[in-house]
Amino acid sequence: GPLLSAMARFGRGLPAHLLPMTLSSVFQIGHDGMAVMLASGAEQIVVLTPPGHDSEKAALEAQVALLRALLVGLGAAAPRVHLLDEVDPDAVEAALYGLAAMPAMKAATFSVLGSKREVARLALSKLHEAAPFAPDLIILPKGAPYGLINIDIKGCTLCLACVGACPVNALSDHPERPEVAFTEAACVQCGICVATCPEQVITLEPRYNFATAALSPIVLNTEEPFCCVSCGKAFGAKATIDKVVAKLKGHAMFNDDVKLRLIQMCDLCRITTMAEGENDPFRSAARPMVRTTADYLDAEAKAKEAGRKPEDFLN
Numbered sequence: 278g279p280l281l282s283a284m285a286r287f288g289r290g291l292p293a294h295l296l297p298m299t300l301s302s303v304f305q306i307g308h309d310g311m312a313v314m315l316a317s318g319a320e321q322i323v324v325l326t327p328p329g330h331d332s333e334k335a336a337l338e339a340q341v342a343l344l345r346a347l348l349v350g351l352g353a354a355a356p357r358v359h360l361l362d363e364v365d366p367d368a369v370e371a372a373l374y375g376l377a378a379m380p381a382m383k384a385a386t387f388s389v390l391g392s393k394r395e396v397a398r399l400a401l402s403k404l405h406e407a408a409p410f411a412p413d414l415i416i417l418p419k420g421a422p423y424g425l426i427n428i429d430i431k432g433c434t435l436c437l438a439c440v441g442a443c444p445v446n447a448l449s450d451h452p453e454r455p456e457v458a459f460t461e462a463a464c465v466q467c468g469i470c471v472a473t474c475p476e477q478v479i480t481l482e483p484r485y486n487f488a489t490a491a492l493s494p495i496v497l498n499t500e501e502p503f504c505c506v507s508c509g510k511a512f513g514a515k516a517t518i519d520k521v522v523a524k525l526k527g528h529a530m531f532n533d534d535v536k537l538r539l540i541q542m543c544d545l546c547r548i549t550t551m552a553e554g555e556n557d558p559f560r561s562a563a564r565p566m567v568r569t570t571a572d573y574l575d576a577e578a579k580a581k582e583a584g585r586k587p588e589d590f591l592n
Contacts (some may be wrong), residue, residue, distance in 0.1 A: 278299075280325075280364065280366050280369060281297065281366075283366040284366045284369065284370050287366070288366060288367065288370045289370060289374070290370075291373065292373055292374060294320075295323075295373060302333075303324055303325065303326055303327075303337070304326075304330065304333040304334070304336065304337050306324065306337070306340070307340045307393065307397075308340045308341075308343045308344040308347075308397060309393045309394070309396050309397035309400065311340070311341075311344050311358055312344060312347075312397055312400035312401055312404065313389055313396060313400045315348075315357060315382050315400075315404060316382070316384075316385050316387070316400040316401075316403035316404050316407075317384055317385065318381065318382050318383070318384030318385075319382060320357070320378075320379050320380075320381050320382060321357045321358070321359065321376060321379060322357065322358045322359065323359045323361055323372075323373065323376070324337065324341070324358070324359070324360050324361065325361045325363070325369065326360060326361065326362045327364075328362060328364060334360075334362070337360070338360065339420065341358050341360055342418065343417065343418070343421055343422075344358055345358060346415070346417050346418055346421070347401060347404075347415060347417070347485060348404075350412065350415030350416070350485070351404060351405060351408035351409075351410060351411065351412075351415070352408050352409045352410030352411075355377070355379060357379065357382075359376070382404075382407065383407035385403040385406070385407065387399060387400075387403060394465075398462065401485070401487070402487065405487050411487070412487075413486065413487050413488045414484055414485070414486055414487070414488075415484060415485045415487075416483070416484050417483040417484055417485055418483065419483055420466070420483070421466060421483040421484075421485075422465045422466055423461075423464070423465075423466065423483065423484065423485045423486075424461070424464060424466045424481055424482050424483040424484050424485075425459075425461055425464070425481075425482040425484060425486070426447075426448075426459060426464065426470060426471075426479055426480070426481055426482070426497075427479070427480045427481075427482055428457070428478055428479055428497045428498050429478035429479075429480075430497075430498050431478075432476045432477075432478040433457075433476060433478050433498050433516070434476060434514060434516050434517040434520055435455040435456070435457065435498060435499075435500055435514035435516060435517060436475060436476075436514075436517060437450050437455075437457060438473050438474060438475060439457065439470035439473055439474055439479060440457055441473075442469050442470060442473040443469065443470055444465075444467065444469060445463050445464065445465055445467075446460075446463060447459060447460050447461075447463040447464040447465075448470060449494055451499070454499065454500075454501070454502055454511075455499065455500050455501075455502055455513070455514035455515075455517075456496060456498070456499040456500075457496075457497050457498050457499075458494040458495060458496050458497065459494060459495055459497050460491075460492070460493065460494045460495075461486050461490075461491040461495075462486075462491045462492045466481050466483055468481060500514050500515055500516055501515055502514065502515065503515040503517070503518040503519075503541070505541070505542050505543040505546055506538055506541045506542060507538075507542050507543070507546035507550070508542075508543065508545075508546050510543045510546075512543040512544070518540065518541060521540055522537060522540055522541065525537070525540065538550075539551065568591065572591065573587070573591070575590070576588075576589075576590035576591045
């Protein structure tokens with residue numbers, strides 16, 4: 278505020294076509310807000326940042342870099358978003374008046390409603406409609422909050438650990454069969470699925486997809502369920518069970534087909550089979566026989582007749 282006042286009092290002030298916008302902190306603005314400005318008809322955006330906020334400025338620079346990558350993908354010949362880190366009124370004035378004129382952006386009318394991500398997609402779709410070059414896919418730099426995940430189907434066992442770990446529900450499963458589906462528009466490329474995957478078969482692909490297919494889930498991997506060898510109930514992915522059986526086949530605890538069949542059973546059949554077998558881990562030791570007073574008296578009488586000890590006749 279004081280800087281702009283000094284420009285107005287002692288210099289030429291702001292250019293006539295520049296609209297100042299005050300924020301409680303310029304670091305709160307993201308690519309979504311700047312995309313809304315451009316889609317609404319702004320020619321360029323200049324963010325005047327205060328010095329001495331390096332950590333916060335890095336995040337803002339990342340947002341500007343993301344929007345620039347999107348605009349370049351849409352055919353922008355020159356950057357329309359600028360960061361100005363300056364406290365000298367004369368330097369700020371020179372920078373603003375020195376901006377090269379650009380063709381005006383086509384103004385679109387739309388309601389800025391929804392979450393920040395929904396607003397960003399809406400504004401970017403308006404920019405996509407007005408762009409001279411409008412591809413469906415734009416490759417983005419690493420760390421961008423938009424993109425695809427790829428799963429190496431050969432190594433995936435459909436354990437669905439990634440589905441349970443996804444914080445934005447971009448990954449989903451199927452209630453009736455082993456399956457993992459992915460909704461690209463919801464993915465924020467956080468990488469939790471990559472870190473969670475026990476097989477390490479998930480990779481991230483930063484990109485922006487303007488196609489409507491990005492809004493709907495697509496199946497990344499699916500497989501027929503494995504059926505219990507005892508009751509026939511489907512209880513897991515065939516690839517997962519086969520892999521576990523293959524790994525444990527030579528183990529000392531699974532050295533015969535009977536024990537290997539336990540892995541191929543559902544939870545109920547496995548417990549029932551173990552309970553009925555000889556090696557039930559939950560079976561307690563045999564209880565000692567209950568002896569009554571009559572047993573001791575009978576043993577004592579027999580011992581007197583035979584001339585032996587009563588303990589020899591206690592069963």
